[in-house]
Amino acid sequence: MKKWMTLTLALFSLLALTACGGSRDNQTESKDVDLTEVYASMGEVCDWWTDGYMEDLSEEMLDLYYPGLSGLELRQLIARTPMMSAAVNEVVLVECASEEDADKAQEILQGRIDYQVGDDTNPGGAWYPESIEQWEKTTVQRQGRYLALLAVTDTQSRLEEIFNQAFA
Numbered sequence: 001m002k003k004w005m006t007l008t009l010a011l012f013s014l015l016a017l018t019a020c021g022g023s024r025d026n027q028t029e030s031k032d033v034d035l036t037e038v039y040a041s042m043g044e045v046c047d048w049w050t051d052g053y054m055e056d057l058s059e060e061m062l063d064l065y066y067p068g069l070s071g072l073e074l075r076q077l078i079a080r081t082p083m084m085s086a087a088v089n090e091v092v093l094v095e096c097a098s099e100e101d102a103d104k105a106q107e108i109l110q111g112r113i114d115y116q117v118g119d120d121t122n123p124g125g126a127w128y129p130e131s132i133e134q135w136e137k138t139t140v141q142r143q144g145r146y147l148a149l150l151a152v153t154d155t156q157s158r159l160e161e162i163f164n165q166a167f168a
Helices: 002-021 035-045 059-065 099-117 129-137 156-165
Strands: 074-081 089-096 140-143 146-152
Touching (some): 089 099, 099 129, 099 140, 099 146
Antiparallel strands (some): 140 146
């Protein structure tokens, strides 16, 4: 009789936990945002983005700069940088299909920042003190499954506001 009671209690406990769990996606539903429109709004602040200055990263460059990002299930991706510039200008806007992919994407984007800044043993990919200083100011913005890496000289905080306001 004790075995049956223990088994019954264990079954009810399992069912109670399952019922309370809910779906992670339902708990963190966010507004659908068109990242092309967000990027266009950012371009109004950075009028120098026009005329072909900012270009899409090729698949090879995307894999080099952001290893693992192309392996995630992405709904939207904008990854642009000038092919040559003395100033730091790199923009990545991404929508992931799941929270798990968003967690991984956040790590990948942060990895790019960490690589550019460097540490006591590695000089960092940005090389020049001014560039490293800009990368140190760069953060990964996140709104649910949407992420932004905005490494942009002079207008970064304004672009972060535009990204975050898109979800208000």
